[in-house]
Every structure is written in structure tokens, then in C-alpha cells.
Amino acid sequence: MQLDQDQNWEKRMADIETKISSTPLIVEEPGLNTTQPQRKWKTGGIPLAFVLVLGLLGLLAWGLKKAQAGPVDSGLAPDFSLTGFDGRTVTLSELRGQVVIINFWASWCPPCREEAAYLEQTWRKYKDRGVVFIGVDYVDTDKEALAYIQEFDITYINGPDIGTRISQAYNIKGVPETFYVDKKGQLRGVHIGPLKAPELDQKIEELLAEPDPGN
Amino acid sequence: MISEIGLIALSIAFLFSVYGTIGSAYGGLRNRPAWVESSRNASLLVFPLLSLSVLVVVYNLYVLDLSQAYVADVASRAMSTFLRVTALWGGQQGSILFWAWIMSGFVAIVLLRKWERDRELIPYVIAVSMLTTTFFVGVVVFITNPFARLWHVPGAADLTTSVFQPINAMPYIPEDGQGLNPLLRHFGMIGHPPTTYIGFTGFVIPFAFAMAALITGKSQEDEWIRTSRRWTLVAWIFLTIGLILGGRWAYDVLGWGGFWGWDPVENAMFMPWLTGTAFLHSVMMTEKRGMLKRWNMVLIILTYALTVFGTFITRTGVISSVHAFSKSALGPAFFIFIGLTFIGSLSLLFSRWDALKTEHQLESFFSREAAFVLQNMLFLAITFAVFWGTVFPLLSELFTGTKITVGPPYFQKVTGPLFFALVLLMGIAPLFAWRKQAAHSLGRAMLLPLAASLGITAIWGYSHRMHPAPIFGLWLVSFVLLTILTEFWKGVRARMQGRGENLFLALSRLIGRNHRRYGGYVIHLGVVMIALGVIGDAYFKQETQGTLTAGQSLTVAGYSLRFEGLNSYPGTDGREVIEADTTLFQNGQAVRQLKPRRDFFIVQEQPVTVPAVYATAGTDVYILLLGWQDDGRSATFKIYINSLINWVWAGGVIMMLGTLVAAWPPRDGQKETTYQLRPQVFGPQPSTGD
Numbered sequence: 001m002q003l004d005q006d007q008n009w010e011k012r013m014a015d016i017e018t019k020i021s022s023t024p025l026i027v028e029e030p031g032l033n034t035t036q037p038q039r040k041w042k043t044g045g046i047p048l049a050f051v052l053v054l055g056l057l058g059l060l061a062w063g064l065k066k067a068q069a070g071p072v073d074s075g076l077a078p079d080f081s082l083t084g085f086d087g088r089t090v091t092l093s094e095l096r097g098q099v100v101i102i103n104f105w106a107s108w109c110p111p112c113r114e115e116a117a118y119l120e121q122t123w124r125k126y127k128d129r130g131v132v133f134i135g136v137d138y139v140d141t142d143k144e145a146l147a148y149i150q151e152f153d154i155t156y157i158n159g160p161d162i163g164t165r166i167s168q169a170y171n172i173k174g175v176p177e178t179f180y181v182d183k184k185g186q187l188r189g190v191h192i193g194p195l196k197a198p199e200l201d202q203k204i205e206e207l208l209a210e211p212d213p214g215n
Numbered sequence: 216m217i218s219e220i221g222l223i224a225l226s227i228a229f230l231f232s233v234y235g236t237i238g239s240a241y242g243g244l245r246n247r248p249a250w251v252e253s254s255r256n257a258s259l260l261v262f263p264l265l266s267l268s269v270l271v272v273v274y275n276l277y278v279l280d281l282s283q284a285y286v287a288d289v290a291s292r293a294m295s296t297f298l299r300v301t302a303l304w305g306g307q308q309g310s311i312l313f314w315a316w317i318m319s320g321f322v323a324i325v326l327l328r329k330w331e332r333d334r335e336l337i338p339y340v341i342a343v344s345m346l347t348t349t350f351f352v353g354v355v356v357f358i359t360n361p362f363a364r365l366w367h368v369p370g371a372a373d374l375t376t377s378v379f380q381p382i383n384a385m386p387y388i389p390e391d392g393q394g395l396n397p398l399l400r401h402f403g404m405i406g407h408p409p410t411t412y413i414g415f416t417g418f419v420i421p422f423a424f425a426m427a428a429l430i431t432g433k434s435q436e437d438e439w440i441r442t443s444r445r446w447t448l449v450a451w452i453f454l455t456i457g458l459i460l461g462g463r464w465a466y467d468v469l470g471w472g473g474f475w476g477w478d479p480v481e482n483a484m485f486m487p488w489l490t491g492t493a494f495l496h497s498v499m500m501t502e503k504r505g506m507l508k509r510w511n512m513v514l515i516i517l518t519y520a521l522t523v524f525g526t527f528i529t530r531t532g533v534i535s536s537v538h539a540f541s542k543s544a545l546g547p548a549f550f551i552f553i554g555l556t557f558i559g560s561l562s563l564l565f566s567r568w569d570a571l572k573t574e575h576q577l578e579s580f581f582s583r584e585a586a587f588v589l590q591n592m593l594f595l596a597i598t599f600a601v602f603w604g605t606v607f608p609l610l611s612e613l614f615t616g617t618k619i620t621v622g623p624p625y626f627q628k629v630t631g632p633l634f635f636a637l638v639l640l641m642g643i644a645p646l647f648a649w650r651k652q653a654a655h656s657l658g659r660a661m662l663l664p665l666a667a668s669l670g671i672t673a674i675w676g677y678s679h680r681m682h683p684a685p686i687f688g689l690w691l692v693s694f695v696l697l698t699i700l701t702e703f704w705k706g707v708r709a710r711m712q713g714r715g716e717n718l719f720l721a722l723s724r725l726i727g728r729n730h731r732r733y734g735g736y737v738i739h740l741g742v743v744m745i746a747l748g749v750i751g752d753a754y755f756k757q758e759t760q761g762t763l764t765a766g767q768s769l770t771v772a773g774y775s776l777r778f779e780g781l782n783s784y785p786g787t788d789g790r791e792v793i794e795a796d797t798t799l800f801q802n803g804q805a806v807r808q809l810k811p812r813r814d815f816f817i818v819q820e821q822p823v824t825v826p827a828v829y830a831t832a833g834t835d836v837y838i839l840l841l842g843w844q845d846d847g848r849s850a851t852f853k854i855y856i857n858s859l860i861n862w863v864w865a866g867g868v869i870m871m872l873g874t875l876v877a878a879w880p881p882r883d884g885q886k887e888t889t890y891q892l893r894p895q896v897f898g899p900q901p902s903t904g905d
Contacts, residue, residue, distance in 0.1 A: 046565050046568075049561060049565075050558075050561065053557050053558065053561055054558075056557075056606075057550075057553070057554050057557065057558075059606065059609055059610065059613065060527065060528075060533060060550065060553070060609075061550060062609075062613060063533035063609045064531055064533050064546045064547070064550055080620075081620050083622075106841070108760050108761065108762055108841060108842075108851045108853075109841075109842060109851065110762065110844050111844070139760075139839070139841060139853060140760070141758060141759070141760060144760070162622055162623065163469075163473070163476040163478070163623070164469065165476075165478075168469075175842070
């Protein structure tokens with residue numbers, strides 16, 4: 001009995017305390033709080049909230065449709081955007097209709113030096129014939145990479161692979177590696193190790209000879 | 216035979232989930248307690264049934280039953296038993312089963328506790344949580360069944376994966392499995408998925424209570440919010456651990472010297488964490504002041520929606536990312552689920568909008584309430600910035616035809632200042648009183664930490680003249696740290712003087728008396744430590760690289776790395792290890808032999824760079840072996856000097872401890888009502904105890 005009473009007393013005290021402390025300084029009638037602005041917010045807000053949610057769902061549906069439409073065949077080259085050291089940006093999926101050569105390299109990589117001049121020379125030879133070269137700089141420091149680009153007078157776009165995302169998407173095993181992408185955006189082979197003349201010319205000629213898609 | 220048992224258990228679990236969902240909703244709407252009781256029992260059984268399925272998959276992985284497509288996909292002979300078992304969550308099929316299993320476990324725990332208090336809510340709590348569980352179990356049964364086998368249909372070029380035998384097909388058993396993705400063979404990756412899944416699925420419980428409160432019209436009462444707060448805390452801490460383990464994994468395995476890359480999958484985890492954190496704070500406003508009821512409802516719905524959204528974008532490849540999960544039939548199913556969740560919860564919320572009125576208005580902009588509102592706005596702003604950056608590639612492609620991916624610089628620039636403000640608020644806000652704060656007492660409380668932190672920063676800034684941003688950051692960290700420690704000190708001193716307790720007794724009693732408050736402060740301490748680590752990562756990182764022949768050295772920031780030679784040997788789990796012997800010198804003195812490695816996984820033809828790390832309290836020397844030439848006579852290294860990075864991991868541990876303190880159940884007689892508003896407790900002057 002005594003215990004029960006004690007507990008009741010404690011509870012009562014707590015209740016009283018709650019009541020006292022949660023009473024607003026200015027006593028208001030309950031219900032007076034429904035102010036006009038909240039109403040207005042509500043009537044305008046609900047359709048807006050639904051429009052936003054439906055918009056997001058639409059966006060996701062569209063993205064999903066695209067993600068599912070791609071061929072399950074791993075032949076489609078993984079898309080990426082690369083921002084070059086010179087500030088230019090290139091996105092692989094925008095280059096449909098052109099032959100793309102993706103070269104992974106690094107300034108610390110001696111074999112890369114062996115192929116650098118040949119790459120640049122080939123690029124100059126084909127750049128007006130619908131061929132794009134992209135240099136992806138793998139785990140490097142900007143200063144040394146820029147010195148390397150200057151040393152070999154490289155004029156095609158080169159940029160750092162931030163967070164090694166592109167390297168992972170292409171699952172590279174080391175540098176240098178060169179991937180060939182055809183006019184349809186399909187991967188058409190990879191060359192591991194430094195390129196030597198006339199491998200690259202032959203591959204480019206082969207891919208250029210194929211018909212243009214979609215036109 | 217064993218697999219059939221797993222498949223049957225899985226199928227029954229699906230039927231029970233469907234029954235639990237429909238039966239409880241019917242029982243609730245028509246007020247038939249027998250239906251609710253029966254649905255509850257069915258729902259309770261889903262957990263043991265799924266446990267059985269999980270056990271069967273684990274057993275199949277353990278014995279390497281290669282007739283199972285899933286086993287052949289993620290396990291191989293070369294993998295150790297431990298890795299094979301953890302491959303349960305290494306692939307799509309297994310991880311969704313695992314997901315469904317954890318979710319059913321959460322539901323079971325909720326249903327096993329006393330539910331007298333929530334009698335009216337429970338039917339809908341069952342219905343909502345079981346609807347979600349039904350979806351995941353359904354996906355496991357119909358779309359990504361882990362018990363599917365490999366079949367060879369005569370004439371077909373590829374193998375068929377199917378649960379049942381296709382016509383004319385012959386069973387196919389490969390010689391060996393593919394094996395787990397080498398990048399996932401790391402302790403961070405072994406612990407990261409389960410904790411993340413527990414965090415993600417855990418949010419279904421507060422969401423279910425919120426929905427039940429809306430359906431029953433009990434949403435203006437506080438009962439649901441108390442229950443939701445606890446469950447949110449449970450989900451939140453697991454999500455926190457998952458985030459930190461994921462960061463640790465990226466740091467150790469991905470080999471770019473950092474721990475957070477603002478990748479869509481990371482963002483997908485981070486967004487519900489942000490809104491969940493906002494909810495854990497704003498819920499106090501509802502508990503103590505009856506304010507922000509609508510807002511809390513919005514936050515809970517948002518948090519849950521973001522977990523679903525995160526799962527959707529990572530599982531369906533809508534936004535491409537490093538974590539490429541394979542394309543599958545999951546997409547459309549997930550889309551329907553996500554649509555139902557979004558529209559259903561939004562409609563319910565608006566139907567009860569008027570009932571969720573606030574009990575008090577904001578009295579002063581100089582109050583604890585206002586600080587909470589500001590804090591919530593900051594969290595939401597960060598969430599929105601992260602969300603925008605995450606969906607931007609999709610938006611840009613829709614409107615311009617070009618997929619523009621925003622990189623880490625965007626996230627850093629946009630969220631950096633917001634995080635700065637948030638950490639600052641974290642230091643000041645606990646000093647504010649509820650309702651109204653007098654300016655002079657606030658100034659008095661802040662004076663000492665402010666002066667001390669400015670002093671420290673001035674000395675430090677004078678000796679290291681550099682960019683002002685890190686100096687500002689260090690001031691912030693020291694200021695917030697000092698305010699938190701001052702709070703502890705004031706409480707402890709009051710007890711020591713008032714009761715004659717010694718330091719440790721006073722500290723433990725202080726925390727014990729108000730574990731929610733002081734647990735929160737401990738979590739804040741952890742956040743400050745992580746902030747310090749992030750500042751170090753952003754401003755004090757140094758790096759260098761070079762090709763060395765044996766005996767040559769590479770020097771950076773007082774450290775020098777000497778290359779001794781290269782070895783190669785066959786390692787465990789089917790890898791060939793190429794290892795460099797190096798010696799690290801600090802100011803001319805040899806401090807450690809280090810062996811950075813590159814492991815080639817032969818079956819997967821995949822290299823994994825394993826950094827060698829020399830860790831001290833202040834700095835990590837992080838060394839990568841990038842390549843080698845001339846048959847190993849020379850090798851190329853990259854060295855990162857990662858200052859302060861260990862504070863991130865240490866801060867994570869402190870946050871876990873703080874959560875344990877904060878979530879500790881109140882002692883007998885210390886009822887929740889004692890948390891009701893008492894300005895003198897929460898004001899700048901600490902109470903002397905009870």
C-alpha cells in the first residue's frame with residue numbers, strides 16, 4: 001500500500017510539474033493556434049508536393065527505362081565524363097558516330113612513355129577523320145602529369161581519373177591500357193601494354209571502315 | 216535436398232507475409248482482434264522461416280554446392296570458409312534475401328514486445344511493415360531467387376538460370392565458382408553490408424509507427440513518437456557504423472588515399488542518415504514542447520523514402536556508379552514499390568495535416584527551440600544539396616541530352632559551409648535554454664571556451680602560416696570541443712561540491728542520471744573528432760610519387776621511403792601477391808618495414824592494390840605500389856601523408872559509445888515523464904542531480 005501511494009505521489013508531482021512547465025507564458029485558447037498562413041500553405045502546398053513527388057517518380061521511371069534498355073551484353077563501353085587538365089570536358093556517350101580511343105596512362109609509368117609519341121602522332125593523323133582520343137590519367141599528381149603532357153606535346157584531351165572511377169569501370173589491370181570504341185559505342189577490344197606502330201592505325205582504319213549508325 | 220527445404224521455407228514465408236499484411240489491415244479496419252492476433256502470429260513466423268532459408272544458403276556456400284547458380288556466382292574453391300559464408304551478402308540474390316531476413320527480424324522484435332500500450336496502432340504497424348517485407352520476400356522468390364540452379368538447354372549458347380528444370384534441359388554443375396569480387400574481400404566490406412542493411416531496414420519500424428499513427432488518427436498523441444525515437448536511434452547507429460566501415464573499406468581497398476568520394480551509393484546511404492539525425496533532434500521538440508509534429512512526420516516519411524530511394528538507385532543502375540550492381544528485372548518491381556511508398560505516405564500525411572497542430576508557438580529566436588529549427592534546416596539543406604548532386608546526371612541528361620556528373624568539388628563546396636554552421640551550432644545550441652535564453656548568461660557560458668579556443672588557434676595559426684580555411688576549421692573544432700567538455704565539467708563540479716563525490720563517481724552518476732543528454736554530448740564529441748579528420752583530409756594531405764630502383768628513396772614531409780626489393784608469392788583465396796619490401800624513415804631514423812602489395816586474383820583477372828600504412832595518432836603514411844619495371848628491379852610508389860585521418864575512425868567509435876549511453880533504457884522509477892520540460896535542467900546552469 002505504502003509503495004503504491006509513493007508511486008502515485010511521484011507520478012502526481014511529475015504531472016503537476018509537467019503542467020506547470022509546459023504552460024505557455026501567454027495563455028492561449030487551444031484552437032486559436034490555427035492561423036491563416038498555415039491554411040494557405042496547405043492548399044498550395046499539397047498539389048506542389050504531389051507534383052514534385054510525381055516528377056521525381058517520372059524521372060526515375062525514365063532513368064530506369066534507359067538503364068534497362070541497354071544491351072545486357074557487356075559490349076557497350078561504360079560511359080564517363082572526363083574533365084581535362086585544360087578544363088575541356090568530354091563525355092563518351094556524346095561521341096556516337098565517331099571512333100574513340102581511350103588510353104589509360106600515368107606520368108610515373110615508363111612503358112607509357114614508349115607509346116606517348118606514337119599516340120600523339122596517330123591522333124594528329126586521324127583527328128579530322130572522325131576519331132577521338134581520350135587520355136585518362138590514372139593515380140597521378142597534376143604537376144607531373146602536366147610536365148608529361150608538355151614533354152610529348154600531347155594535344156588530345158587528357159584528364160585525371162578522379163577517384164579511379166573510370167579505371168574501375170573499365171577494370172584496368174595496369175597502365176598503359178588502350179580501349180577501342182566503335183561508332184556505336186561498343187567496346188571493340190583492348191590493348192594491354194605500350195602500343196607500337198602500326199597496331200593503332202590498323203585498328204582505327206578497321207573501325208572507320210564500318211558504316212555510321214543511325215544516319 | 217537441402218536447397219529444396221530452403222526454397223519451401225522461403226515460399227511459405229512469402230505466403231505468411233501476404234497473409235500478415237492483408238489480415239492485419241482487415242482486422243484493424245473492421246476491428247476484429249482475432250484477425251490481428253492471427254496476422255501477428257503469421258508475421259512472427261516469417262522470421263524463423265527466412266532464417267531457415269538463410270541458413271540453407273549459408274550451408275550451400277559452406278559446402279560449395281556448385282549446382283546452385285548463386286554459389287557458383289559468388290564463391291570458389293580457393294576462398295576460405297569464412298569468406299564463403301560472408302558471400303551470403305556478396306551478390307544480388309543473397310543480399311536481398313539477407314535484407315528481407317533482417318527486416319523480418321525487426322518486425323518480429325516489435326511484435327514480441329508488450330503491445331498493450333500501442334494496442335490501437337499495432338494492426339497497422341504490422342500491415343505497413345509486413346507490406347514492405349512482402350515486397351522484399353516477393354523479389355527474392357520471383358526475381359532473384361538464391362536457390363536457382365544452372366541448366367544447359369541443348370542448342371543454347373548460354374546457360375539458363377532457373378529454379379525449375381526447363382524443358383529438355385540438363386543440370387549443369389561448373390568445375391569451380393566465379394568467386395567473390397576481390398574488392399569485397401575486406402573486413403570493412405564484410406561488416407559494412409550487414410550494418411548498413413540493419414540501418415536501412417530498421418527505419419521501416421519508425422515509419423510503420425508513423426503510418427499507423429496517421430491511419431488511426433493517433434498522430435497528435437505522443438505515444439508513436441516515443442516508440443519511433445527508440446527505433447530510429449537503433450537504425451541510426453547501425454547506419455552510422457555502416458557509413459564508417461564503408462569509408463574504412465574505401466580507404467583500405469580502393470587505393471586513392473581517401474575515404475569518401477561522394478559516389479551515388481555513398482550519397483544514397485548518407486541522405487537517410489542526415490534526415491534521421493534531424494529527426495532524432497527535432498523529436499525532442501515534440502516530446503518536450505509539443506511542437507513540430509508535422510515536421511517530424513515529414514522527417515520520418517522522408518527518411519524512409521530516402522532509404523527506399525537509395526536502395527532503388529543502387530540496385531537498378533539508374534545512376535551509374537562505382538558500385539555497379541548488375542541489371543535485372545528488379546527495376547520495374549522496385550519502381551512500383553517506391554511509387555506506392557511515396558504517394559501512399561504523402562496522401563496519408565495530408566489527410567491528417569490539420570490534426571498535427573503544434574501546441575506551442577516559437578517564443579523567441581534566442582531559444583533551444585529556435586536552435587533546433589535552425590539545425591533541422593541545415594540538415595535538410597545538406598540533404599537537398601546531396602540529393603541534387605546525386606540526381607543531377609539524370610536531370611541533365613533529360614533536359615540537355617548530356618549526362619553531366621557532378622564530382623566531389625560540387626559536394627565539398629556546397630555542403631562544406633553548411634557543415635561548418637552545423638558543427639558551430641552543435642557547440643552553441645546545448646547552452647540555450649528552452650523557450651527563451653537570456654543573452655548575458657549565454658555569453659557567460661560561452662566566454663571560457665571561446666577565449667581558450669581563440670587562444671589555441673592564434674598560437675597555432677602564428678606558428679603555421681597558411682590558408683585561412685583550415686585555421687578557421689581548427690578554431691571551430693577546438694571551440695566546440697571545449698564547450699562540450701565545459702558542459703561535462705560543470706555537471707561534475709556541481710556534484711563534487713554538492714555531494715562530495717570524487718571525480719569518477721561524479722562523472723558516472725552525472726551521465727547515469729541523464730544518459731540521454733550526456734550520451735548526446737558524447738556523440739557530439741565523436742562528430743567533432745570526425746570533423747577534425749575531415750579537415751585534415753581536406754587541407755593537410757600531402758602526396759608524392761616516384762619510380763625507385765633498389766636502394767633509392769622517395770621523400771615527403773619528413774618521411775622517406777627506401778625501396779629494398781620486390782617479391783612475389785602465391786597468397787590465400789586464389790591470388791598471386793606482388794609485394795615490395797620498403798623501409799620507412801622519419802627524419803633519418805628507420806621507423807618501420809612496410810610491404811605495399813598488389814594482389815592479382817587469378818580467376819577474376821583483377822588486381823587489388825593493398826596499401827601499406829604506417830599509422831600514428833596524428834598521421835597515416837599511406838603507401839601504394841603502383842607498378843614495377845625491369846623484372847622488379849625498379850618499382851613505382853605513391854605516398855600519401857594523410858594527416859588526422861585516424862580521428863575519423865576514432866570519432867566513429869566514440870559515436871557508437873555515445874549512442875549506447877543515450878539509448879540505455881531508463882532505470883526503474885526513472886520514468887519517461889521525468890524528461891518533461893524543466894528549464895533549470897536544460898539551461899546553461901547544470902542541475903545538481905535529480
